[in-house]
Amino acid sequence: GQQVMQIPQYQHVQEGEDFTTYCNSSTTLSNIQWYKQRPGGHPVFLIQLVKSGEVKKQKRLTFQFGEAKKNSSLHITATQTTDVGTYFCAGPDSNYQLIWGAGTKLIIKP
Amino acid sequence: KAGVTQTPRYLIKTRGQQVTLSCSPISGHRSVSWYQQTPGQGLQFLFEYFSETQRNKGNFPGRFSGRQFSNSRSEMNVSTLELGDSALYLCASSHGGYNEQFFGPGTRLTVL
Numbered sequence: 001g002q003q004v005m006q007i008p009q010y011q012h013v014q015e016g017e018d019f020t021t022y023c024n025s026s027t028t029l030s031n032i033q034w035y036k037q038r039p040g041g042h043p044v045f046l047i048q049l050v051k052s053g054e055v056k057k058q059k060r061l062t063f064q065f066g067e068a069k070k071n072s073s074l075h076i077t078a079t080q081t082t083d084v085g086t087y088f089c090a091g092p093d094s095n096y097q098l099i100w101g102a103g104t105k106l107i108i109k110p
Numbered sequence: 111k112a113g114v115t116q117t118p119r120y121l122i123k124t125r126g127q128q129v130t131l132s133c134s135p136i137s138g139h140r141s142v143s144w145y146q147q148t149p150g151q152g153l154q155f156l157f158e159y160f161s162e163t164q165r166n167k168g169n170f171p172g173r174f175s176g177r178q179f180s181n182s183r184s185e186m187n188v189s190t191l192e193l194g195d196s197a198l199y200l201c202a203s204s205h206g207g208y209n210e211q212f213f214g215p216g217t218r219l220t221v222l
Contacts, residue, residue, distance in 0.1 A: 033210065
C-alpha cells in the first residue's frame with residue numbers, strides 16, 4: 001500500500017541552529033499536510049500544500065512541496081525552545097484517507 | 111467554536127476488561143478518525159467514520175471497534191484488553207477524512 005516515509009526520526013540541534021525534516025511518498029499526492037505535536041500534547045495542523053513546487057512560509061518555518069508532488073520538507077530557521085516537539089507530515093491515499101509519516105522529533109540540546 | 115473533546119482523559123483498566131472512549135467533534139464536522147499513539151511511535155490509524163458509516167479501517171484486530179451517532183459523536187471500544195493496548199488514543203474531526211484534522215486532547219489508557 002501507499003507509504004509516507006519521514007526522516008530523520010530524531011534531530012538534536014543547538015538553539016539557534018536550523019532544522020529540516022523530509023517526507024517522501026511512494027505515490028503522487030494530491031496534497032500534503034504538516035502537523036506539530038508538542039510534548040504531552042496533541043497534533044496541531046500547521047499547513048497544507050497543494051500545488052507542485054509550492055513553497056509557503058510561516059515566520060521561521062518554510063514548507064516545500066516537490067515538483068513531482070511525491071516529497072515535501074519543513075525547514076525551521078534559527079530554532080527556539082518553542083519549536084520543540086514532533087513534526088508529522090500526512091497525505092491522502094487513493095481512498096482519501098490520510099497516510100501519516102512516522103514523525104521527526106526536534107530536540108534542543110541544553 | 112468549541113474544539114474536539116474526548117472523555118475520559120485518563121483510564122486505568124486491567125487485562126481482559128473492555129473500555130469505551132468517547133469523542134465529540136467540532137460542530138459541523140461529519141468525519142471522526144481515531145488513532146493510537148504509543149511512546150516514540152507515530153500515529154497509527156484505527157478507523158474513520160463519516161455520517162455514521164465506517165469509511166476506512168486501519169490494520170488493527172477486531173477487538174477494536176467504533177461507531178458514530180447521528181450527531182457525529184463517536185465512540186471507540188476495545189474489548190479483552192491487553193497490556194499492549196496501553197497508549198494515547200486520539201480522535202480527530204474534519205469535514206472529510208483527508209482534510210485538515212482537528213485533534214482532541216486524547217485519552218490515555220493504561221492496562222495493568
